[in-house]
Amino acid sequence: MDILLQYVVKSFDRSTKVIDFHYPNELLQEYNWELTDQPQNLEEILMHCQTTLKYAIKTGHPRYFNQLSTGLDMVGLAADWLTSTANTNMFTYEIAPVFVLLEYVTLKKMREIIGWPGGAGDGIFSPGGAISNMYAMLIARFKMFPEVKEKGMAAVPRLIAFTSEHSHFSLKKGAAALGIGTDSVILIKCDERGKMIPSDLERRIIEAKQKGFVPFLVSATAGTTVYGAFDPLLAVADICKKYKIWMHVDAAWGGGLLMSRKHKWKLSGVERANSVTWNPHKMMGVPLQCSALLVREEGLMQSCNQMHASYLFQQDKHYDLSYDTGDKALQCGRHVDVFKLWLMWRAKGATGFEAHIDKCLELAEYLYNIIKNREGYEMVFDGKPQHTNVCFWYVPPSLRVLEDNEERMSRLSKVAPVIKARMMEYGTTMVSYQPLGDKVNFFRMVISNPAATHQDIDFLIEEIERLGQDL
Structure with a gap:
């Protein structure tokens, strides 16, 4: 229980990393993950729990924007523990x-x-x-x-x-x-x-x-x-x-x-x-x-x-x-998937969910309003986003002087993957990217964690620029 609670506290701590990234071969070599014939003692079992959480993504971190499912609700977490305890x-x-x-x-x-x-x-x-x-x-x-x-x-x-x-x-x-x-x-x-x-x-x-x-x-x-x-x-x-x-x-x-x-x-x-x-x-x-x-x-x-x-x-x-x-x-x-939703609903009420939704949509609009006219950013489509998805390219200084042609698009397609890799290696934040149709790799920012703030959005913008300015 102490190990889990310590992890929860770290998930909300902005001074901690979103991820302590290691390549697959590094993790495989660093630890013995093989299943054993003989039982291990409690100390070893607890060590495995700590190791697992050490390298897990902190999806509840306020600066984790990578997936549609983010955040860590304590009532929902408690409900999940109860569900597993009931084990039916x-x-x-x-x-x-x-x-x-x-x-x-x-x-x-x-x-x-x-x-x-x-x-x-x-x-x-x-x-x-x-x-x-x-x-x-x-x-x-x-x-x-x-x-x-x-x-x-x-x-x-x-x-x-x-x-x-x-x-x-x-x-x-x-x-x-x-x-x-x-x-x-x-x-x-x-x-x-x-x-x-x-x-x-x-x-x-x-x-x-x-x-x-x-x-x-x-x-x-x-x-x-x-x-x-x-x-x-x-x-x-x-x-x-x-x-x-x-x-x-x-x-x-x-x-x-x-x-x-x-x-x-x-x-x-x-x-x-x-x-x-x-x-x-x-x-x-x-x-x-x-x-x-x-x-x-x-x-x-x-x-x-x-x-x-x-x-x-x-x-x-x-x-x-x-x-x-x-x-x-x-x-x-x-x-049993219903209990955590039901208990959160009782704890937050419909009004609590409404505030959660409205805040996340407001944060997305805040990001959009900052970058839509900011140097070095281009929106993937015109107009305010309907959901919390904000889709954009970051254009490093070296590409801003180029004409909009095939060479520029080819070079631009490599920007988001490099910045994302650097984000993960530094562990500071995470945002997804992808191509779509004839559009080359772009960032897709999504917000579903109400713990995020305007300051976290500001940090994201600064971090993208810091990690991508030399590209």
């Missing part, structure tokens, strides 16, 4: 009575926030947004062709799913896993801000139907991974209604904005979706993992996935069997 499974009420009820209550509240009347519908916590998105694809297919459950893909026509070219790769992974195939996922064009273009979506649906294919799913994104873009959900919903297609909204990253009265308008139309992915472990700061798949039609998930295992789901139990939720999941063993 989520398939029946008889072995997880409180956790099953909390999942019921929490999912209902999330559906109410989405805008489904009375919180009606269904849902489940899954092992991450990728699996939640795959659930949506699975259920949409079953809704249109229930016979696929017994007879497989050979019994159905060629199915086509549509999603934006900026959407998460999990849509293609899901199609591959379900036997639909990645070629059956059509990528829809986006505008310069990364939003799906509805006219292109409708055009591609018509093309698919003319070829004899069956459009069965449109997955819109509310908060894309790189740009933080929100697809025009109302327009997408109109198209899905017109062509009778299941509408899914991947709000893994952007779903948290539903907690904010100031920002929830960005998801206008989400209430018309048939299913929604929402990851509280991202923008809401709940410890990993905590991902929910919400479905508007009650009972559909159960019909799609149930296998009636008689050794778990006996029909003559002495309580309400609707609380034996495990048969609607693909998993048998399922981790």
Whole structure:
């Protein structure tokens, strides 16, 4: 316990490193990580714990901006410890009575926030947004062709799913896993801000139907991974209604904005979706993992996935069997992911989550306002970011005098990787970078940790300039 608490304290200490980086071969050579035949003593076990945390990334550090999941909430952490202490499974009420009820209550509240009347519908916590998105694809297919459950893909026509070219790769992974195939996922064009273009979506649906294919799913994104873009959900919903297609909204990253009265308008139309992915472990700061798949039609998930295992789901139990939720999941063993969200909600209230969300969005706008006209910075797209994603190039002095041509782009593409490597070696901060389409490597800054401040944003800018001025 002392080791864990010391690590927590260090995670909030700005004088400590975000990372004590070593190359893989160095760590492999420096420590003996091999599993042993004989047990080790307590002192050695504690040393392994200390070593593991010494080289772990401090994802709760206020200057860690690398991923969508950041921050370290003490209530959520305590809830995770309690969950591990209880060490139970989520398939029946008889072995997880409180956790099953909390999942019921929490999912209902999330559906109410989405805008489904009375919180009606269904849902489940899954092992991450990728699996939640795959659930949506699975259920949409079953809704249109229930016979696929017994007879497989050979019994159905060629199915086509549509999603934006900026959407998460999990849509293609899901199609591959379900036997639909990645070629059956059509990528829809986006505008310069990364939003799906509805006219292109409708055009591609018509093309698919003319070829004899069956459009069965449109997955819109509310908060894309790189740009933080929100697809025009109302327009997408109109198209899905017109062509009778299941509408899914991947709000893994952007779903948290539903907690904010100031920002929830960005998801206008989400209430018309048939299913929604929402990851509280991202923008809401709940410890990993905590991902929910919400479905508007009650009972559909159960019909799609149930296998009636008689050794778990006996029909003559002495309580309400609707609380034996495990048969609607693909998993048998399922981790308790709800308690940390529920306990944080009780500790913070909806108003606390709203303040958290609003602060992170304000910090992103603060960064944008500083760098948009600052020498040495170029924005990847025009205009204020919709989410906390701020995408930019840092242009070192040596490149500022060059014309905007292929040579400049080639040299600029090497800047972000070098600065990122230096960040990690110094351990001062971390920000992600990537190319996208015809755009060479750029920084993607994201903020989901409410412990960050304006001073941390100022530090980031100064650190980028310090580490990149000689390039």
